[in-house]
Structures are given as C-alpha cells and as structure tokens.
Amino acid sequence: MSSDHASEIAETTPSKQCLRLWLRMLRATRSIEGDIRELLRREFDTTLPRFDVMAALYRKPEGMMLSELSRELMVSNGNVTGIVDRLEDDGYIFRGTRNGDRRTSHISLTGNGSETFEMWAKAHEVWITRRLRDLDEAQTADAIEIMKHIGQSAEGVKR
Amino acid sequence: MSSDHASEIAETTPSKQCLRLWLRMLRATRSIEGDIRELLRREFDTTLPRFDVMAALYRKPEGMMLSELSRELMVSNGNVTGIVDRLEDDGYIFRGTRNGDRRTSHISLTGNGSETFEMWAKAHEVWITRRLRDLDEAQTADAIEIMKHIGQSAEGVKR
Numbered sequence: 001m002s003s004d005h006a007s008e009i010a011e012t013t014p015s016k017q018c019l020r021l022w023l024r025m026l027r028a029t030r031s032i033e034g035d036i037r038e039l040l041r042r043e044f045d046t047t048l049p050r051f052d053v054m055a056a057l058y059r060k061p062e063g064m065m066l067s068e069l070s071r072e073l074m075v076s077n078g079n080v081t082g083i084v085d086r087l088e089d090d091g092y093i094f095r096g097t098r099n100g101d102r103r104t105s106h107i108s109l110t111g112n113g114s115e116t117f118e119m120w121a122k123a124h125e126v127w128i129t130r131r132l133r134d135l136d137e138a139q140t141a142d143a144i145e146i147m148k149h150i151g152q153s154a155e156g157v158k159r
Numbered sequence: 160m161s162s163d164h165a166s167e168i169a170e171t172t173p174s175k176q177c178l179r180l181w182l183r184m185l186r187a188t189r190s191i192e193g194d195i196r197e198l199l200r201r202e203f204d205t206t207l208p209r210f211d212v213m214a215a216l217y218r219k220p221e222g223m224m225l226s227e228l229s230r231e232l233m234v235s236n237g238n239v240t241g242i243v244d245r246l247e248d249d250g251y252i253f254r255g256t257r258n259g260d261r262r263t264s265h266i267s268l269t270g271n272g273s274e275t276f277e278m279w280a281k282a283h284e285v286w287i288t289r290r291l292r293d294l295d296e297a298q299t300a301d302a303i304e305i306m307k308h309i310g311q312s313a314e315g316v317k318r
Contacts, residue, residue, distance in 0.1 A: 017299050018291040019284050022191065024306035029188040031310050032181065034233065074193065125178050132177040134312050139305055140176050146294065146302045147183035151190050153293050 032131050039127050044120055051124070053083050054092065054109065054117040063094075063108025092116060191290050198286050203279055210283070212242050213251065213268065213276040222253075222267025251275055 037048050056072050057063070064072075070080045084107060087093040092113030096106045109117065132140065196207050215231050216222070223231075229239045243266060246252040251272030255265045268276065291299065 014296055014299060015284055015288040015292075017296065017303070018288045018294075021291055021294075021299050021303050021306065022287045024303050024310060025184065025188050025191075028306045028310040029184050030233065032184075074189065125174055128181045129174040129177045131312060132180055132309065133174075134308065135177075135180075135305065137173055137176065139301075140173060140180055142298075142301055143305045144176070144180050144183050146298055147180065147187045149293065150291065151183060151187040153290060 032128070035131065036124065036127060039123070040120070043123060046120070049079075049083050050087060051120060053080065053087060054113065054120065057093070057107065057109045058114065058117045058121070061108070063106055066105045066107060069107065087113070191287070194290065195283065195286060198282070199279070202282060205279070208238075208242050209246060210279060212239065212246060213272065213279065216252070216266065216268045217273065217276045217280070220267070222265055225264045225266060228266065246272070 033048065036051075040046050040048060040051055052073055053069065056069055066080060066084065069084075073080065084093055084095070084105075088095050088107075092110060093107050094110050094113075097104070135143065192207065195210075199205050199207060199210055211232055212228065215228055225239060225243065228243075232239060243252055243254070243264075247254050247266075251269060253267050253269050253272075256263070294302070
C-alpha cells in the first residue's frame with residue numbers, strides 16, 4: 001500500500017497545504033463547538049446533541065421516523081434513542097410508537113419544544129455571529145463556497 | 160436576554176451568512192472526519208481518538224504528562240487514560256508512573272509506536288489530500304487564512 005500512497009502524493013500538488021488546511025478547519029470547528037457546548041450548558045442547561053436533535057426536528061414540522069433522524073445526524077440509533085427519551089420526558093418531543101417498538105417511533109416537536117428551540121436557535125445565531133463577524137463579507141462568501149465544495153467532494157467511502 | 164440578542168444581531172452585518180458558513184464548516188469537517196474514521200478502521204483497525212493521541216505524542220519526542228495530553232486534546236483525563244492504557248497494552252506507548260498514580264504518568268511513544276504512527280500519518284495525508292485536492296492553490300491558501308483567523312478569534316468563553 002505504501003507505494004500507492006507515494007505515487008498519489010506525487011500526482012497532487014500541495015499535499016502539505018491540504019493537511020495544513022484540514023488541521024486549521026479542525027481547530028476552528030472544534031474551538032467554535034467548544035464555545036457552543038459551554039454556552040448551551042450555561043445559558044440553557046442543555047447539550048449540543050440535544051440541540052442537534054431539536055434542530056433536525058424543527059426543520060421537519062411534520063415529524064420523522066427515529067431512523068431518519070439517526071441517519072441525518074450520522075449517529076447510531078441507540079444514541080439518538082436516549083436523547084429522544086429525555087427530550088420526551090422534558091415535554092419537548094411527542095412520540096407515536098408503532099407496534100410498541102420504540103425504535104420505529106414517529107417523532108415531532110411539541111409546541112413547547114418548538115418554542116424552546118426557537119429561543120436556543122436565536123442565541124446560537126448570536127454566538128456564531130460573534131465568532132465569525134470579524135470576517136468581511138467577501139471572505140465569508142469565499143469561505144462558504146470553499147466549504148460547500150469540500151463537503152460535496154466526498155468520494156463516498158463505503159461504510 | 161432576548162433584547163440584548165436582538166441589538167447584537169442588528170449591529171453585525173450578515174448574521175445569516177455567518178450561520179451559513181458555520182453550517183458549511185460543520186458539514187465539511189464532519190464529512191471528512193467520517194471518512195477518516197472509516198479509513199482508519201478499515202486500513203489500520205484503529206480509531207480517531209487513538210490516532211489523535213499518537214499524533215500529539217509524535218510531536219513531542221520527549222514525551223509529556225498525561226494531564227498535558229488531555230489539555231491538548233481538549234478531552235477529560237478519564238477518556239485519555241483509557242486510550243493510553245490500551246495503546247500501552249499494544250506496545251505503542253511507554254509510561255513512567257510517579258508515586259504509583261497513573262494519572263500523573265509521563266508518557267511517550269515507543270519505537271514501535273513511532274513507526275506505526277508514521278505509517279498511519281502517511282496514509283492520513285493521502286486521504287486528506289484526496290478530499291481537498293480539487294481546490295486550487297489560491298483557494299487553499301485563502302481557506303487556510305480564514306480558518307486560522309476563525310480559530311484565533313475565540314473570545315475565550317470561560318469553562
């Protein structure tokens with residue numbers, strides 16, 4: 001395998017630059033995520049996985065299957081089930097079970113869940129803006145295009 | 160709090176653009192991380208947290224304290240301890256304990272650990288290059304600067 005690797009590196013021009021970009025992306029993303037985790041905890045006594053679940057459901061007012069939610073969040077059904085259970089206990093999520101199997105549940109936000117998420121989302125937007133507002137508009141637009149391109153260039157590694 | 164939020168949003172120009180950039184960054188980063196996790200598993204039967212621990216130690220040939228490693232990786236000591244234990248069992252890490260307390264261990268890569276990591280790192284560079292090589296050099300350079308800027312603009316939310 002190592003000879004394959006060597007020839008692939010030779011073909012593409014700036015592999016060290018690619019690596020540098022990746023490490024910078026990772027650092028920037030983790031740093032913002034760290035802030036968001038801390039602010040969610042402090043301001044709303046909640047977590048990023050809970051925020052992500054509520055965000056996904058907010059985008060689908062008609063609700064969705066638990067399996068669909070897992071796929072969208074790219075986490076295992078097991079993890080999502082635990083988070084959904086607790087959000088249901090808190091009155092944020094309504095769950096309709098089919099055949100008594102909780103994994104095949106259809107879930108959606110309750111009115112309270114929807115209002116709560118709107119409050120979280122407003123604050124989240126302020127926090128993100130605070131972190132990114134130093135960029136001028138052209139830089140922001142460039143960065144959006146580049147990140148879009150990177151996100152779409154997935155070769156689709158088989159899972 | 161909500162009136163504060165509203166005035167802050169009004170001050171900064173493109174808060175929806177900031178949010179758009181953040182979501183694109185997150186998607187791009189998660190997509191690459193997903194590929195790397197899968198490739199590490201498939202090619203080397205290892206995990207991203209193990210890779211990250213080995214990478215941090217590889218950069219410090221003199222080794223470091225476990226607490227220093229935790230800080231660098233921004234994870235709890237407990238998590239790192241488990242990963243380090245397993246890497247030690249595999250013969251990749253050498254650990255010198257002080258006063259029998261494993262949490263105050265001084266750790267470094269063994270020769271075998273160092274060689275193994277070099278192999279992983281070469282493959283990792285190829286994978287990252289594959290994902291990012293569609294960008295031209297100017298785009299890559301721009302993106303590096305923007306990500307650097309974002310990573311440094313942390314307000315330092317108190318933990």
